[in-house]
Amino acid sequence: MRLRSHMIFHWSRLNWCFPNLRMKEEFEARQYWKNAILVGVKVDRQGHYYVCVPRLAPGIPATMNRIVIQNGNPLLEAFPSWEWNEAGNVRAMRSIQGYEIDELNQIWLLDQGKIAYAPSPEGSQKLLVWDLNTRRMIDVIPIPDEIASYRTSFLNDLVVDNKNGFVYITDSGNGWPNHPVTGGIIVYNMRTRSLRRVLDRQFSTQDLPGFQFAIDNKPMLNRIGVDGIALSADRSTLYYCPLTGRNLYAIDTCVLMDFQAPPEKIQRAVQAIGSKRTTTDGMHADAQGNVFYTMLEGKGVGMYSPYSETFHDLVSDDRMVWVDGVAFDQQGSILFNSNRLHEITGGYDIDWTYPYNFVIWKAFAGQGVKSYLYA
Template identity: 75%
Template sequence: MPYSTNRYQMVFHWNRLDWSFPDVQLQREFEDNQFWKKAMPAGVKVDRQGRYYVSVPRWAEGIPATMNRIVLKDGRPVLQAFPSWSWNEAGQVKALQSVLGYEIDENNRMWLLDQGKIAYAPSPEGSQKIIVWDLDTDRMLDCIIIPDEIAPYRTSFLNDLVVDNQNGFVYITDSGSGWPDHPVEGGIIIYNMKTRTLRRVLDRHFSTQDFPGFQFSIDNKPVYRDTPLRTGADGLALSADRSTLYYCPVTGRNLYAVDTSILRNFQASSADISRAVRSLGSKRTTTDGMHADNQGNVFYTMLEGKGVGIYSPAIPAFREFVSDDWMLWVDGVAFDQQGSIIFNSNRLHEMFGGYEIDWSNPFNLIIWKAFVGPGVKSYLYAGK
């Protein structure tokens, strides 16, 4: 389906994030220590009721809540801890410690991927997990612990996940960049819902690693001014027919794919899975988040291109969908099931890369919406 649009808009924007705090003391600590300087909105999604959510990973100390719902307070958007403040208690391994990637499936259930680690310290035992939350009944349905042998507590950096309820599997990217100044140890993790077992594959495979010596710039500013960014498997998308898993590193431009039939077979050898990986070529941009639609296309964020692109496997071709100078580090992309994509720009490369930010700029952090076409939804809604 040929997509083209100039119909995009800002939904929410901030100069810096703020919360609807439960008490004055917590708010005072947040303000006095300027913890907001490392409070970065990552993944954004919308539920069946049209409510917006945003994850704020704890890559530094002082993040009040890592999972949040956006609410309006005196007409301005602020964050409200989700599902509650107690569920976001730092240091409590059973609570959410640091969420980057998550999914809201076709059954209105949220799958929260907890990185477990705070400020890049090793993940405490039991902190790496998937929490499944029912948004209709507002209760936890499941908790899947991800142990050290699947995602090493020191090096893991659990990044994103996609959900296949039809076949009963979840796929996760581990960027392997959880230990600064240490070689990347990327991989793909698979969870079998029926047997409740996990498997790590493509561990340190070339497709899940950072490209050797890769460096890139945005607006002619080197990403991470002092030390080049090195991140393995990151962006992740599942095709509408659930047959293909797409993924890519941040520090590299290639898109990779592997058939899910071999990933679902836990008896398949590592060598066979390695041989099944296909390189689909260069997107001509670095990418953070990805998301497939219900019609076979993959939307990917364009970091160098400042926007969102589309990969259409039927052609096959990579092309720009939308771009804007304000789209500085487009992080996550998702669908609202009403024909539009939603995505956010958060200046990650400046916030964590050693650059100064003008904190008075009202457009530092933005959530966008762009109309794609009638009937266009997430891969989760294929056939629905």
């Protein structure tokens, strides 16, 4: 199966609807836009598109955003407000890398807490829940240092299981540059409001030793542990993969839900599914149990079928440079974005006049294709 894709938004560089002229002038004068990388597209029930811009460097105006059109151009608008995106406020959102819009129309926002790879201040690492129906923040769950180290953590992505009351989070463990990766998975129990870190620095959550890769002959310089994460439609299997490596891994969620399970039992439960034949950033499962994954080296999106135990390339394009995340619009299409992340963070020369540095793509995957959340 091959899918046909088209662009729905594209940028040469990102720009915002600024609340005042001073902020806009500083953003332009200091060229903060050169470190503004669009990450993780999703759409809500009303058809609003969201993206985050993690604060990997200073000067990012807003880390969580909604796309708005002004004079025919797509701009970013701070979401839910500029106050909630205040970088200097540990109670606000400091750096969002991963988020999920669930079947209840709630946004689960994963705040890394760190800006420009500095240690996360106390109280800054957290999971926030915004209700799109009532337009208010309904919960904030702190993620303490003993669960995700303020120095080394890099809280990356999450999946939500409202049926059983759990959230699963990947910590890529690359939050301390030039330091060994300390990857792991964090499990949150909604009922008890407790957190547990599992598979800490286990082989499946770590960067593969000695592994290197490049896109268009430009090596990825950073080493990153567990990144992509997907939850099966029946909520029984958690899939995940490190970015520095090509393998897909899985584990039964019943083991993760048992906070009394010893670490050795959890480690024994890890299943190596096999190589995707590409490195991967983001993943997302559909309501039929298939796992869609981004293909960094393959420049596109692929799919793993647990029924046939096979990997398939679905869509690719030479302009899909670093496909970051994949999601569903609940109307039969997948959404995904490309952002040249390895070039921007790696110090490579960027042509900032090129109109497709950041692209949001759409591809029809089939009638009734939806996210795992709607299974």
